[in-house]
Amino acid sequence: MVLDKLSSSLKDTLSKIANAFFIDDKLINELIKDIQRALLQADVNVKLVFDLTSGIKKRAMDEKLPSGLTKKEQLINIVYEELVRFLGGEGEKIEIEKKPFKVLLVGLFGSGKTTTAGKLAKFYTKRGMKVCLVGLDVHRPAAKEQIIQIGKQIAVPVFTNLKEKDPIKILKEFEEKIEKFDVIIYDTAGRDALSDDLIKEIQLVSIKIKPDERLLVISADIGQAAKQQAEAFHESCNITGVIATKMDGTAKAGGALSACAVTKAPIKFIGVGEKVDDLEVFRPKNFVSRLLGMGDLEALLEKAKEVMKEEDADDLGKKFLKGEFNLLDLYEQMTAVKKMGSLSKIVDMIPGFSQLKLPKEMLDVQEEKLQKWKTAMDSMTQEELEDPELIDPSRLERISKGSGVPVATIRELTKQYRQSKKMVKMFKGMGADNPKAMEKMMKKMQKGGAKGMKFG
Numbered sequence: 001m002v003l004d005k006l007s008s009s010l011k012d013t014l015s016k017i018a019n020a021f022f023i024d025d026k027l028i029n030e031l032i033k034d035i036q037r038a039l040l041q042a043d044v045n046v047k048l049v050f051d052l053t054s055g056i057k058k059r060a061m062d063e064k065l066p067s068g069l070t071k072k073e074q075l076i077n078i079v080y081e082e083l084v085r086f087l088g089g090e091g092e093k094i095e096i097e098k099k100p101f102k103v104l105l106v107g108l109f110g111s112g113k114t115t116t117a118g119k120l121a122k123f124y125t126k127r128g129m130k131v132c133l134v135g136l137d138v139h140r141p142a143a144k145e146q147i148i149q150i151g152k153q154i155a156v157p158v159f160t161n162l163k164e165k166d167p168i169k170i171l172k173e174f175e176e177k178i179e180k181f182d183v184i185i186y187d188t189a190g191r192d193a194l195s196d197d198l199i200k201e202i203q204l205v206s207i208k209i210k211p212d213e214r215l216l217v218i219s220a221d222i223g224q225a226a227k228q229q230a231e232a233f234h235e236s237c238n239i240t241g242v243i244a245t246k247m248d249g250t251a252k253a254g255g256a257l258s259a260c261a262v263t264k265a266p267i268k269f270i271g272v273g274e275k276v277d278d279l280e281v282f283r284p285k286n287f288v289s290r291l292l293g294m295g296d297l298e299a300l301l302e303k304a305k306e307v308m309k310e311e312d313a314d315d316l317g318k319k320f321l322k323g324e325f326n327l328l329d330l331y332e333q334m335t336a337v338k339k340m341g342s343l344s345k346i347v348d349m350i351p352g353f354s355q356l357k358l359p360k361e362m363l364d365v366q367e368e369k370l371q372k373w374k375t376a377m378d379s380m381t382q383e384e385l386e387d388p389e390l391i392d393p394s395r396l397e398r399i400s401k402g403s404g405v406p407v408a409t410i411r412e413l414t415k416q417y418r419q420s421k422k423m424v425k426m427f428k429g430m431g432a433d434n435p436k437a438m439e440k441m442m443k444k445m446q447k448g449g450a451k452g453m454k455f456g
Helices: 004-019 025-041 046-062 071-086 113-125 143-154 167-178 196-209 220-237 253-261 284-291 297-307 310-322 327-340 343-349 367-377 382-386 393-403 407-429 435-448
Strands: 101-106 131-135 183-187 213-219 241-245 267-271 279-281
Touching: 004 025, 004 071, 004 284, 025 046, 025 071, 046 071, 071 284, 101 113, 101 196, 113 131, 113 143, 113 183, 113 241, 113 267, 113 279, 131 143, 131 167, 167 196, 196 220, 213 220, 213 253, 213 267, 220 241, 220 253, 241 253, 253 267, 327 382, 367 393, 367 407, 393 407
Parallel strands: 101 183, 101 213, 131 183, 213 241, 241 267
Antiparallel strands: 267 279
């Protein structure tokens, strides 16, 4: 997941609270040092780290214990609430209230602006909106060709002129054609630094377009320098928000997130991978929940709806929660999950699951292996599919010969089935073996964050 090291360190801190016999000043001071160390390693500004941890310490020392919470739960909740406040509080969601809704993307070279334009277009397309891209980067070589290719990849129309060097003329050329779309995303030129000519160009384009959102695209690998960029763009171009790209695989992402959060430009989306679907709305509560191992059911359900019919997901979900699934159900579930993204990312969204030490091979099932499993299933009897425990060595040999799939691969399939059964038992142990419990858990997360979430 994003900020793996920070997440791991914060989970260890919560475990320390959960496993403590009692909460005293010594433990609180120890936890504050742990949190400070974790945030500094994630490239968060020293002053911001001090301000955050001072707030946590003051609340932990001074606040009276609310009714219905233990001292441990209160301390966990304070850590959760202060981290949420630190990263932007409630967050700001973009509401599409008019059509066409115009989004202007700005930023420097290398921030991933054009790629982000495609991700944003895909994001709104998946939500049933008619989207188009407009290529206005007239300076970077091959920028227009790149956005045309991205448009083809996601089946979204692109309006640009490969020969034209004036963005205003491109806008005038396609003015009438683009007005019929629900969402219009404009990709503009960047520079090595925020120069006067870039500011002037953005301002002229902005006056012509009259965008509903002016979003600054910033690469998270610049760390704390994101603050200066966000403030400078906000002052000169009056940006309405930030998209932080390259959030995966950089130790500096914590610095970029926290730096933007203290500016007047809220983070509205984060890029969490290279694929076109790897863009998420930035919700501080949900993000912190995932960091602390509490999951993010809202994001999980959103992803599930994108790849599965609601009734199918509901039916399959009930089977799994009851432990009544067979090999065909397992295959359907794993195929759907692969469409949602990497299994390790999905596990991070399930409350409590990221704290389980699940086998790596269970989280890394490749498409090729899934296909081999399906081929092996085609050579199984209905009885074997419904009850895989019947598959003994002699049946294994028969299935292998009939399908051409090695015995070892079929053994992996049956092993995966048994591990999934064990996972369901763990899930039941967490009190989530029926839809009402899941709903209750989600409401707790939405209303009170860490309140009521049990640790140890």
